[in-house]
Amino acid sequence: MSSVRYCLALFVVCQGVLAISAEYDFAGEYAKITQLQSSQEFAFEKRDDVPAGYVASPYYPTPKGGWVSSWSAAYAKAEKVVGNMTLSEKVNMTTGTGFLMGPCVGNTGSAPRFGIPNLCLQDSALGIAATDNITAFPAGITTGATFSKSLMYARGDALSQEARGKGVNIQLGPTIGPIGRQPRGGRNWEGFGADPSLQGFGGSETIKGMQANGVIATVKHWVANEQEQYRMDIVPHGTMKALSANIDDRTLHELYAWPFMDAIKVGVGAVMTSYNDVNGSAASQNSKLINGILKDEFGFQGLVMSDWLSHIGGVSAALSGLDMSMPGDGAIPFLGLSYWASDLSKSILNGTVPLERLNDMATRIVATWFQFGQDKDYPLPNFSANTADREGPCYPAALISPTCAVNQYVNVQGDHASIARQVSREAITLLKNDNKTLPLSSSATLKVFGSDAQTNPDGPNACNQRNCNKGVLGMGWGSGTANYPYMDAPIDAIKRRASAVTYYSSDSFPGGLMATAGDIAIVFISSDSGENQHTVEGNNGDRSASGLYAWHNGDALVKSAAAKYATVIVVVHTVGPILVEEWADLPSVKSIVFAHLPGQEAGNSLTDILFGDYSPSGHLPYSIPKKENDYPASVSLKGFQFFQVQDTFSEGLYIDYRYLNKHSIAPRYAFGTGLSYTTFSYSALILTSNIPLSALPPARAPKGSTPIYTSAIPAAAEVAWPSNFPRIWRYLYPYIDNPSAITATGKYNYPAGYSTTPKPDPPSGGDEGGNPALWDIMFTLSVTVINTGSVAGKEVVMVFLQHPSDSPYDTPVIQLRNFEKTETLVPGGNQVLSIGVTRRDLSVWDTVQQNWVIPVSATQPFLFWIGNGSGNLTVACESLSGVCEGGRVKPVA
Ligand SMILES: *[C@@H]1O[C@H](CO)[C@@H](O)[C@H](O)[C@H]1NC(C)=O
Ligand SMILES: *[C@@H]1O[C@H](CO)[C@@H](O)[C@H](O)[C@H]1NC(C)=O
Ligand SMILES: *[C@@H]1O[C@H](CO)[C@@H](O)[C@H](O)[C@H]1NC(C)=O
Ligand SMILES: *[C@@H]1O[C@H](CO)[C@@H](O)[C@H](O)[C@H]1NC(C)=O
Ligand SMILES: *[C@@H]1O[C@H](CO)[C@@H](O)[C@H](O)[C@H]1NC(C)=O
Ligand SMILES: *[C@@H]1O[C@H](CO)[C@@H](O)[C@H](O)[C@H]1NC(C)=O
Ligand SMILES: *[C@@H]1O[C@H](CO)[C@@H](O)[C@H](O)[C@H]1NC(C)=O
Ligand SMILES: *[C@@H]1O[C@H](CO)[C@@H](O)[C@H](O)[C@H]1NC(C)=O
Ligand SMILES: *[C@@H]1O[C@H](CO)[C@@H](O)[C@H](O)[C@H]1NC(C)=O
Numbered sequence: 001m002s003s004v005r006y007c008l009a010l011f012v013v014c015q016g017v018l019a020i021s022a023e024y025d026f027a028g029e030y031a032k033i034t035q036l037q038s039s040q041e042f043a044f045e046k047r048d049d050v051p052a053g054y055v056a057s058p059y060y061p062t063p064k065g066g067w068v069s070s071w072s073a074a075y076a077k078a079e080k081v082v083g084n085m086t087l088s089e090k091v092n093m094t095t096g097t098g099f100l101m102g103p104c105v106g107n108t109g110s111a112p113r114f115g116i117p118n119l120c121l122q123d124s125a126l127g128i129a130a131t132d133n134i135t136a137f138p139a140g141i142t143t144g145a146t147f148s149k150s151l152m153y154a155r156g157d158a159l160s161q162e163a164r165g166k167g168v169n170i171q172l173g174p175t176i177g178p179i180g181r182q183p184r185g186g187r188n189w190e191g192f193g194a195d196p197s198l199q200g201f202g203g204s205e206t207i208k209g210m211q212a213n214g215v216i217a218t219v220k221h222w223v224a225n226e227q228e229q230y231r232m233d234i235v236p237h238g239t240m241k242a243l244s245a246n247i248d249d250r251t252l253h254e255l256y257a258w259p260f261m262d263a264i265k266v267g268v269g270a271v272m273t274s275y276n277d278v279n280g281s282a283a284s285q286n287s288k289l290i291n292g293i294l295k296d297e298f299g300f301q302g303l304v305m306s307d308w309l310s311h312i313g314g315v316s317a318a319l320s321g322l323d324m325s326m327p328g329d330g331a332i333p334f335l336g337l338s339y340w341a342s343d344l345s346k347s348i349l350n351g352t353v354p355l356e357r358l359n360d361m362a363t364r365i366v367a368t369w370f371q372f373g374q375d376k377d378y379p380l381p382n383f384s385a386n387t388a389d390r391e392g393p394c395y396p397a398a399l400i401s402p403t404c405a406v407n408q409y410v411n412v413q414g415d416h417a418s419i420a421r422q423v424s425r426e427a428i429t430l431l432k433n434d435n436k437t438l439p440l441s442s443s444a445t446l447k448v449f450g451s452d453a454q455t456n457p458d459g460p461n462a463c464n465q466r467n468c469n470k471g472v473l474g475m476g477w478g479s480g481t482a483n484y485p486y487m488d489a490p491i492d493a494i495k496r497r498a499s500a501v502t503y504y505s506s507d508s509f510p511g512g513l514m515a516t517a518g519d520i521a522i523v524f525i526s527s528d529s530g531e532n533q534h535t536v537e538g539n540n541g542d543r544s545a546s547g548l549y550a551w552h553n554g555d556a557l558v559k560s561a562a563a564k565y566a567t568v569i570v571v572v573h574t575v576g577p578i579l580v581e582e583w584a585d586l587p588s589v590k591s592i593v594f595a596h597l598p599g600q601e602a603g604n605s606l607t608d609i610l611f612g613d614y615s616p617s618g619h620l621p622y623s624i625p626k627k628e629n630d631y632p633a634s635v636s637l638k639g640f641q642f643f644q645v646q647d648t649f650s651e652g653l654y655i656d657y658r659y660l661n662k663h664s665i666a667p668r669y670a671f672g673t674g675l676s677y678t679t680f681s682y683s684a685l686i687l688t689s690n691i692p693l694s695a696l697p698p699a700r701a702p703k704g705s706t707p708i709y710t711s712a713i714p715a716a717a718e719v720a721w722p723s724n725f726p727r728i729w730r731y732l733y734p735y736i737d738n739p740s741a742i743t744a745t746g747k748y749n750y751p752a753g754y755s756t757t758p759k760p761d762p763p764s765g766g767d768e769g770g771n772p773a774l775w776d777i778m779f780t781l782s783v784t785v786i787n788t789g790s791v792a793g794k795e796v797v798m799v800f801l802q803h804p805s806d807s808p809y810d811t812p813v814i815q816l817r818n819f820e821k822t823e824t825l826v827p828g829g830n831q832v833l834s835i836g837v838t839r840r841d842l843s844v845w846d847t848v849q850q851n852w853v854i855p856v857s858a859t860q861p862f863l864f865w866i867g868n869g870s871g872n873l874t875v876a877c878e879s880l881s882g883v884c885e886g887g888r889v890k891p892v893a
Contacts, residue, residue, distance in 0.1 A: 049641070051648055054246040056281030058753025059292030062321040062357060065364045067704035068768050070267060071301040071371060078367035079707035081114045082359060087345055087718040089113065090362040091734035095340040096121075096328025098732045099308075100397035103381040103406055104168065105129065105479075106308070106326045108365070109341075109734065116369065120381045121218075121305075121326065122163065125173025125190055125206075126475060126599065127482025130385040133411040134162050136484045138424045139475050139597035140175055141575065144192030144202050144621035145427035145674075147796040148821045152192075152202050155423050156209025156217075158416040163215045165412030167381035169374055170216040170270055175480065176203035176259040177274070178226045180576065180622055181655045182635045183548055186228035186529040186541035189575035189597055190480040193621025194656035195671065196255050197816045197841075200262035207268045214372045219263040221274035221307060222283060222294065223256050227637055228532035228541030230645040231275040233282070233312060233331075242310075243638065243645040244277040251652045252278075252293075253845035261298055261840070265769025269302040269368045273322065275310045277644070284310045287751075290321030296759065299768045302371075303364045308479075314339035318353045319754065323361040328732045334397050336730035345719040345734050349742040354756060359709045382408040398728045413485065417601060424598035424605035426794070426821075429618035430591070430675040437567055437590035439612025439677060440520065445500040447515075449561055450524035451507050451552065452573055453491040460487035467534035469526060469551055472602050473573040478531025478541070484600050490524065490571065493603025497611050507552040509560030521565040522610075525554030527574040542637050548579045548628050555582045562586045571595055571606065577624045580668060594620070612677065615793030617821065619674035619869060623657045623667045630665045657870050658812035661892040670871030670892075672798055672816070678789030678827065680868070682797070685884040687864060687877035688780045693856045696849075697773035697839055700766030716740040764851045774843070774852055777836035781864055781877060784832050787825035796821045796868055799835050801842070802876075802891055804860035809844045811855075814865060814873070814891055817841040837864065865891060 050056075066075035082090065092109025097118065101107060106121030123129035127136045137159060143152055156174070163171045178185050180194035188194070192202025203219055210217040224245035225231060234240035247256065260271070271294060273283040283289060284306040294300045305324040311317055312331070317339065330337040347353040369375065384406035386396045393401035430438065440446070456462055456471030461484055463470065466477045472489050475481050495501050504510050515521075527550055528536060529543045538545030549555060550572070562568045562583060569591040572578060583589050596618075598605055608614045625631065634650045654662050657671035716739035727733070736742065764770050785795045800814040818841065820833045842862060843852035862879035873891060877884035 049644055049646055050244055050280035051246055051646060054279040054648070056279040056286060057288045058751060059287045059759070060319060060753060060755045061758060062291045062319070062360060063295045063758065064360045064706040065301045065367060066706040068299055068301050069704065070768065071367060072704070074367045074371035075363065075707060077370045078363045081366050082363045082707070083709055085111065085362060087348060087714040088734035090358050091341065091344050091719070093362040093365045094324055094344060094358070095338055095732055095734070096326045098336065098397060098730060099327045099329050099333035100386055101395045101731050103384045103386070105385050108324065115375065116366065117380060119169040119369070120167055121170040121172060122168040122385065123172045124480045124482055125175045126480065127159070128162050128166050128168060128412070129479065129482050131166060131383040132388065132483065133409055133413060134482060134485065135413050135416040135420055136474065136482045136600040137420045138427060138599040138601070139189050140191045140202060141189040141193065141621055142427040142596035142598060143423055144198055145429055145596050145618040146423055146821070147619050147798070147819050148426055149201055149205050151423050151426060152205035153209040154419050156206035157212055158414070158419045160210035160213040160215035161414060162412040162416065164213050164379065165410055166383045167379040168215065169369070169378065170218055171210060172218045172220065172272065174203050174206040174217065174219060175221070176200070176219050176263060177221050177223055177256060179256060179259070181226045181649070182542070182637060183577050183628065183631065184543040184637050185226050186543070187225070187476070187478065187480065187531060189476045189529065194623070195621070195816050196258035197818065198621055200259035203259050204262040204266040207263055208266050211267065211269065211372060214374060214378065216269035216368055216372055218270040218272050218305070219260060219268050220272035222260060222271050223252070223274060223289060224278055225274035225276050227647060229544065229637065231532055232310065241644040242276050242282065243647050244280045246279055246646060246648040248649070248652065249847045250845045251649055254653055255655065257293060260294070261769050264298045264300050265775060267768060269372060271300060271302065271304050272307050273304060273310065275307050282310070282312055284322055285313050285317040285320040287320040295321055297762045297765045298770055299765050301364070301768060302368045309333065311339050314343050315347050315352050315748070316751065318344065318347070318357055318361070319751070323364050334730060336732065338732045341732040341734055342719070342736050345736055345739070346742050349713060349716055349719070349739060350744040351713060352744065352748045355711050355713060356709070363707055382410050395728050395731060398730055400729065420599055421601035421605045424601045425608045425614055427596050427618040428606065428609045428616050429594040429596070429620055430616040431594060431669050431673060432584065432590070432592040433675055434590040437569065438610060440498070440610050442498045442611055443500070444498060445516070445519045446494065446498050446502070446522060447519055447565070448491055448494060448501060448503045448522045448524070449509065450557055451505050452524035452526040453489065453503065454505055455487045455489040460484040465534060467530065467536055469528040469536060473526040473528055473597060474599050474602050475597050476528060476530040476575045477534050477536060480531065486600060488601055488603035490603050490606050493607040494522070494610070497607045507554070507557055509557055513564060515564045517566065519565055521561040521568045522571060523558050523561045523568060524571045524573070525550040525557060526572070527551050527576070527578045529575045544637055548577055550578050558583045558589065559586070562588045569593065573597060577622050579627065580624065581626055584668060594618070612791070615677040615791055616674065617676065617794040617796065619672045619796055620669055623660055623671045624669040625660065625665070626668045631659060653812055658815065661813050664893045666893040670869055672869035673871060674796070674869060676793045676795070678787055678791045678793040680795040681786050681788045682783050682866065682875060683786060684782070684784040685866060685875065685877060686782045687882050687884055688782070689778070689879070689882065690780060691776055691778050693778065693842070693854050695853050695856050696851060697771045700761065700763060700771045703761055716742060762850065771852070774838065774840040776839045778839050778842060779837040779864070779879065781835045781837070781866065782832060783866060784830050785822050785825065786830040787827055790827050792824050792826045794822050794824055797833050797835065797866060798868065799837065800865040800867070800870060800873060801837070802863035802865060803855055804857035804862060806857050806860045807855035809855055811844060814870065816870070
């Protein structure tokens with residue numbers, strides 16, 4: 001009960017937790033939960049209703065880390081440390097200290113004897129969450145729309161300079177799943193777009209940038225967290241289990257796991273599991289996903305953490321490959337209970353979890369810390385995610401806590417506003433521009449409509465985790481947000497640029513307006529979504545109430561303006577696709593501008609484009625369909641089902657443009673669409689074959705060696721409470737009251753398929769990211785892009801792959817595989833772009849061979865389509881002849 005009272009007292013910080021559990025009687029369940037948690041594990045529960053054919057196959061034991069050469073120096077250092085660690089020190093590495101038990105959203109235990117502090121884990125993927133003096137960068141979806149690898153990198157680099165400056169060891173981003181399978185999915189905007197290659201480049205460039213500053217990046221959420229509602233177990237477990245994403249093996253590899261391979265290939269330090277189940281087994285303890293795919297096939301060397309409060313079993317999660325429990329608590333925070341901490345100590349002492357598994361968990365965490373040089377001159381946290389005050393409780397959830405100096409208000413912004421502005425600007429996607437209405441003259445008479453043009457009148461950070469859609473929509477809501485240091489609102493920027501501006505901030509069209517010929521209306525509309533702990537205007541995270549329509553009657557506002565004004569420009573701030581059919585073809589709607597989610601630089605980045613200082617160069621990172629049911633029912637939101645919501649990915653590989661193309665459904669705006677103020681042409685297109693094709697990659701090398709430790713169960717005294725220990729109530733410790741009394745009570749009921757004998761090396765593995773040959777550049781396309789228009793601009797060249805027509809594998813007709821963006825080209829200017837296509841790009845995942853296979857054909861070529869959007873493909877190169885030519889029939893509707 002006390003925790004409930006405590007939560008009510010600390011309502012702001014606790015409301016997320018209460019919301020998570022809003023569907024049951026929190027207070028009434030307290031006793032039951034405490035009892036359950038201290039007495040048993042919710043491991044290996046019976047699974048309900050997973051459709052026939054979907055199985056959570058067991059994969060044991062966890063492959064140990066350390067066999068990859070690029071990590072060997074860090075593992076050698078970690079081996080010396082972990083080899084000298086006591087049981088309590090090892091357990092400390094693995095378990096968070098508890099929700100609100102330290103300055104950051106997650107804090108690990110420490111090992112002072114080795115100079116390892118409590119590591120600070122902090123959201124988010126677009127800025128350092130819940131603190132001050134930072135930059136609120138544009139969201140992932142905005143970054144994806146730039147189609148600029150260098151900006152993806154630059155944003156990651158700037159983000160981690162800020163993380164490091166605040167003392168964050170492990171930054172919780174980038175998000176590369178959800179991918180956007182469900183157009184209404186709440187968190188699609190945190191990622192880079194509805195395509196695995198775009199998501200893969202977005203994620204891996206961000207990671208490279210982040211980790212260049214010694215910050216450990218965390219890719220999330222592994223895997224298939226595509227819908228927000230029902231994503232979590234509702235405790236007590238078994239009453240309502242988290243949604244089960246049921247996915248076949250090929251779809252998992254080619255769509256959802258694909259960007260994670262890219263992340264691992266570039267050496268990401270941490271992976272966060274998702275809340276949902278996959279094939280009926282929770283992602284935080286799914287042995288096939290963590291042990292099998294992530295750590296064996298993909299050769300992941302870093303640490304795997306749970307998403308917050310998704311840890312649901314002690315022994316089960318350890319055996320399945322989880323390395324770090326975050327924030328450490330059991331099913332309910334603030335009780336001082338954990339599935340790990342002292343319970344992990346017990347499961348080692350009673351012989352149930354093999355010591356070598358704990359050694360590997362600790363080694364992976366310590367090696368990751370060494371890998372990024374955090375043993376040298378890394379700042380401690382100098383901020384608190386729990387309060388904005390200078391001083392506050394060091395451990396807010398402890399009730400009685402010592403006071404700490406928590407916030408130093410370190411300004412970490414540097415010159416990052418300019419990077420944020422550039423990303424937002426280069427993301428702006430022009431979808432319609434009749435009669436060259438844009439760019440505007442600064443002497444135009446502008447009538448601006450819609451509340452989305454102005455700063456939230458209550459202040460840009462008035463809503464906790466941005467859980468309202470009021471004022472300009474710069475980011476969605478939830479843990480993937482950050483506080484705005486300021487909001488540069490569009491209306492302010494427009495007023496700075498133009499002299500004759502009138503603003504109508506209502507979302508209802510004002511009555512009695514008289515339009516004068518020549519007036520130009522700019523209408524701002526938005527569509528929001530976020531994380532499931534908040535419901536905003538009836539949307540429970542996903543766009544469950546609004547659907548794909550603009551919020552606040554945006555369609556009516558546009559239509560009213562279009563009825564009055566001859567020239568209307570529509571600016572859209574959105575988390576994803578919206579339906580524009582009610583007005584896109586209206587003759588007075590001359591221009592449509594998708595500005596995505598621009599973060600703090602919403603104003604200047606937009607006026608940079610509206611007034612023609614820069615040509616637009618953003619492209620849609622998803623398709624905009626004409627109607628929502630152009631997509632199959634399987635990608636709509638799943639409603640309530642008894643026991644467990646089953647979300648079966650029966651559409652397989654066919655999401656977004658892959659589905660529309662398969663069914664010859666013309667979208668309103670195709671994936672990749674984006675206009676410019678100038679025009680471009682391509683010349684000197686050359687395809688070079690670097691390596692002859694073979695169906696299978698060359699055989700992998702066997703794994704290298706991993707650290708070797710003694711496997712004898714340590715002395716129980718290693719987890720006894722140190723004498724005179726200043727124990728903090730409810731804090732999570734590795735210690736046990738009477739450790740020598742711990743004995744095995746009977747035989748542990750291990751899961752089916754459990755084994756301690758390592759599996760043979762999977763043929764598709766061999767290095768970080770899988771078999772290194774998967775990353776061989778098999779073909780290179782070179783193209784000269786020429787600016788044939790009259791103003792400067794940047795062009796994006798995308799490569800869409802079409803498989804040989806005699807391929808035995810049912811494969812989407814075209815798939816994006818790579819892209820490059822030019823520098824700014826002046827009129828007449830040109831640049832040669834060189835774009836590689838890897839073995840993996842050409843391959844399908846063969847479920848029988850369990851390997852990546854190129855459908856090589858003696859007679860039918862691969863086609864490499866080149867263009868600035870999936871709807872504009874008329875130029876292609878053929879793999880067999882090497883011939884490149886234009887004037888071809890478009891491969892898709
Ligand atoms: C899910 O079930 C499908 C169908 O049996 C199987 O192909 C796939 O490997 C399973 N995935 C996982 C992660 O267990
Ligand atoms: C303990 O640390 C020392 C000093 O770094 C090292 O030489 C030794 O190998 C370590 N012991 C083990 C068992 O790893
Ligand atoms: C475990 O971590 C806590 C801080 O979270 C620290 O007080 C304690 O000393 C650590 N234990 C050991 C054995 O290092
Ligand atoms: C830094 O944060 C503090 C507290 O929020 C604020 O008073 C101060 O103005 C900020 N400084 C800057 C430069 O933004
Ligand atoms: C060992 O301890 C763990 C953690 O308390 C417990 O889940 C497990 O059932 C125990 N095993 C045996 C055989 O008693
Ligand atoms: C806070 O950050 C500043 C600047 O990055 C750093 O110098 C300082 O050491 C940090 N504070 C602490 C307590 O480490
Ligand atoms: C473009 O302007 C011309 C001349 O003002 C007009 O006739 C034509 O209808 C306009 N086209 C569009 C698509 O608005
Ligand atoms: C897109 O490609 C077409 C040719 O297919 C070209 O006319 C046009 O200028 C390009 N547009 C942009 C924005 O690159
Ligand atoms: C192709 O590019 C041209 C020129 O930029 C543009 O007008 C057209 O809308 C584009 N088509 C698609 C389907 O993207």
